[in-house]
Amino acid sequence: MDDRTQLPIVGMIGGGQLARMTHQAAIALGQSLRVLAASPDDSAAVVANDVRIGDHDDPTALAEFAAGCEVVTFDHEHVPQERIHELLRAGHVVRPGPEALRFAQDKLAMRRRLAELDLPMPRWAPVDGADDLTKFGLPCVVKTATGGYDGKGVFMVDDPARIAPMLADGVRLLAEERVPLVRELAVQIARSPSGETRVYPVVETVQRDGICTEVIAPAPDLSAERNAEAARIAERVAVELDVTGILAVELFDTGDRLLINELAMRPHNSGHWTIEGTVTSQFEQHLRAVLDYPLGEVAMTAPVVVMANVLGGEPGGPRLDERVQRLLADDPAARVHLYGKAVRPGRKIGHVTIAGDDVDGLRKRARHAAAVLRDGS
Known part of the structure; x- marks a missing residue:
């Protein structure tokens, strides 16, 4: 709680444009938005008052950042599960929680869970080797299980050899059918x-x-x-x-x-x-x-x-x-x-x-x- 306003402090991990626009919304509600930014030049860090500089994978930086916040939330999905669980064990409120967030962090986990729920989605399969693509059917879409955004980590693949370097580097992959889109x-x-x-x-x-x-x-x-x-x-x-x-x-x-x-x-x-x-x-x-x-x-x-x-x-x-x-x-x-x-x-x-x-x-x-x-x- 902010002693000056008697209103909540919300902590947002990440200092991008989402945090910047969330800060604008917080002003009207009287809330204080605390931002954990990687750099003073980050989009939200340029305008927000309560900015902490630190890495979202640094347990010390996260613990210091979360102290005094009513709730901690996210501007991106890159905070490791281990770090979120550490915040919970320390008594901090984190929303969304790690059990939910992992389905936005890991596309393989998401597809498996949506399949359990019988929700509609493209045909898909995990890819552990080039042969898996041939069995799945080419051409197809190949995605990295983690880390992709704005088209990154998404590949249109016609030749299984294209994914060999990623597999050699230990990148987890999944294949999805090319859906005929309207x-x-x-x-x-x-x-x-x-x-x-x-x-x-x-x-x-x-x-x-x-x-x-x-x-x-x-x-x-x-x-x-x-x-x-x-x-x-x-x-x-x-x-x-x-x-x-x-x-x-x-x-x-x-x-x-x-x-x-x-x-x-x-x-x-x-x-x-x-x-x-x-x-x-x-x-x-x-x-x-x-x-x-x-x-x-x-x-x-x-x-x-x-x-x-x-x-x-x-x-x-x-x-x-x-x-x-x-x-x-x-x-x-x-x-x-x-x-x-x-x-x-x-x-x-x-x-x-x-x-x-x-x-x-x-x-x-x-x-x-x-x-x-x-x-x-």
Whole structure:
């Protein structure tokens, strides 16, 4: 508890843009967000008041960081299970807990558990050798069991020889069928320790080179039946895995059915649009959920909301400040969120959200906004 405010201190391990936007939500609630960042230059460390610098795999740094926090939560899934259990043994409250979080950390564990629950997903199999791929059927998708994000750790494989170096290095792999996609969807659900839940509108996500570039809310032309199915899947996963906080369920829409692709147990890129687009953003909702506060309303504030990620462009061109000014002159209704990150080509450095009622027009404006911020053009 913060003696100055008499309100909770929430500790978030990780100092990226998710922690930065969670910090913004905490301000309105009067809460204090403590951030464990790897560097003073991390996105959240640049703006938050209570920042500790340390490694998420350092037991001493974690113990000192957690002291005085009402609850500890995460900006990423990379904290080892052993370290989370050490925090629990020391009496700290950690949400989501390690038993739930491991299903977001380990894709093999996730697939096995979802199979036990008979939840829909692509055909898959563990890969211990090149022969396993031949038996599974090529071409296929090969994923590393741990550590992958934004397209990293995901490979389209036609030749079993391609995975030999990874197997030689001891990398744990799984194979998944190449699903015939109509599109990709995502649904977020918030769940509190007392069991209260709120399901956000289902969104369509647009990927390029494995990176989400655009989110459309609600997912266009999604039938009531499919919408209800997505909500049921999210609720079942959250309850059966005992998730607390925000859970994002990424889905493949094959036209005939929905299949679970990935899980994330933290605020997620597919929910950044909720800052302006819903009554309660995913960041505020995550704080409410991990503190076991009553959850907030998730109704949309406009008929349609489109979010475009801003990716770093090539060096040169106008200064970023000049690009922001140009965009705000071009489209005063655009809502800009920059993360304070060093610009590298292809790196997520921010996002833009635009709300209205015309899907095609909003998508065009959002893409223009992202292009202006990327390279000034």
